[in-house]
Amino acid sequence: MNVESANKFSRMYKNELDKIELRLNKLLKHRKPRSLYDPCSYVLEGGGKRLRPFLVLASAKTVGAGFSKVYDASLAVELLHNFTLVHDDIMDNSDMRRGRATVHNKYDMSTAILAGDNLIALAYECLLKDCGSNAKNVISTFNHGIIEVCEGQSLDKEFEVRQNVSLAEYKIMIYKKTAALAEMCCSIGAQLGGGNKKQIDALSNYGIYLGMAFQIQDDLLDITAKENEFGKPVGGDLVEGKKTYLFLRALEKAEGEDKNKLLAVIKNKGINKKDVKIYKEIYERLGILDEAKKEILRYTKQALNNLTNLPNKEGREILNWLAVTLTGRNK
């Protein structure tokens, strides 16, 4: 992809992102009681990449529909994503997100539970606006996405306390927790854009592989990112003792002293921040960082392969640009 195209799509993304922000801001303005809607608005004002709504828009475009056909559906997936953030933050006991207090921290836990619940129903409400006779299939895809996300979060919590987690199990978990929602976004965009079964499947697969690449990239950035660009402390996953792609792959390959050091992370439920560099050296020595990069590249290629036969050239290019950009991101 040439620089000119990349700039064009980057501008298009920013432009759509601004419109999404405007629509999200308007959405809950006049609803009552404010004790429910203020916390919902608060979380939506927290920003973020708005990647999921953009996936809906671009997928619709790729099967030949205009963005405007799926504006409400694109809000729906962002509402749903924000529901997961609010409830996950409670479960993970996180006080801050994107430099702001989390909902249960700013308000209280009951308010955060209820705001999350309400965001689910609001998401369905938004989605329905863009549905016609296809409502049953579209809603079914949406349901399926939410169930996968709940199952994924449940596995994630389970893995936190389990001693033995395999890399294969980890991949199932990130499929459910991250990739299934990207799959859902692309599928819904394709369905509402009027795509046929083959096109919907191709875009769903693009979403899955993009989601997998995205999550492993996330794991990689945790240790390779520059602190000032990343927006959160480098090595945080190790400090918290998270069983990431890097960690589990390292555990598979390590022997002797390296293996003992890795097992200590599980035993002690994390490490001291000052020891992050020791573990980064282990990862480097075992070639884990290169393996992760290759895995990301492999998933990205699989994502792109699914675009080949889709009808709209510009749509394909946008999704191509998005996948390449995400793989090259540094935060």
Added chain:
Amino acid sequence: MNVESANKFSRMYKNELDKIELRLNKLLKHRKPRSLYDPCSYVLEGGGKRLRPFLVLASAKTVGAGFSKVYDASLAVELLHNFTLVHDDIMDNSDMRRGRATVHNKYDMSTAILAGDNLIALAYECLLKDCGSNAKNVISTFNHGIIEVCEGQSLDKEFEVRQNVSLAEYKIMIYKKTAALAEMCCSIGAQLGGGNKKQIDALSNYGIYLGMAFQIQDDLLDITAKENEFGKPVGGDLVEGKKTYLFLRALEKAEGEDKNKLLAVIKNKGINKKDVKIYKEIYERLGILDEAKKEILRYTKQALNNLTNLPNKEGREILNWLAVTLTGRNK
């Protein structure tokens, strides 16, 4: 209604209830991960009146459809109801429900939040099975019901800490928290049963008035029930300082010392269990218990008035029996 009919409908209800239990038990049996589905199953095994699924069945019948047309929809509303119980129990810090540990008590809070979330998506999944070309309207009704319930719960939590709550505000809250879900059940039964707009509206209204009567009956039973029949301590609402129909109406009417005693409940956020009888006497002196009974009767009559023009005689009789039975219940 003669005794013979009442017995017939009572048997029919129990029979359908058994079938609902069987279907609920089967629903999540083979799903994984169990860390998510065990707590979901646990809450569904907790029993209950299964009133909401029966409303769906009876409403479908009243517009001329067989129960079997809405079996899955009837499970959907029960799943939804159980989601509200799981999350409300966290918010209310309740350790027990129906003689069993609540989900967050038996497992932990994260598990309970996630189980509740998952029950919402499972509810939509069940509902969709009974939908056809009417999916958009049915799902829209369902969304609306969930949003009302969230708004109602938010108001309920707000009222707990607010000093001044009017009876009118209380009625809005119980409409949202209780009656809107009964309305939704009847509307969905009518829609899926193939009812026309007028019939759907009539059954929705039946649901609203039944729900209002039911909730005020609940408030009344809290103070008039016999402890061994009621299943929970009598006067619990007063002990917890809840602003119920009885309390708010008494506050409107009371003067002098009675008024001071009532204001003390708000100030002290509840009363001592041994003082329940003092407040019962105030309610009796002010005629509040009689007023509540009249209000329940008024709502019940309004519910029944909406049945008049509906096509299926047996359906009408079932809903008539249900309203009268609920009004006369003692637990």
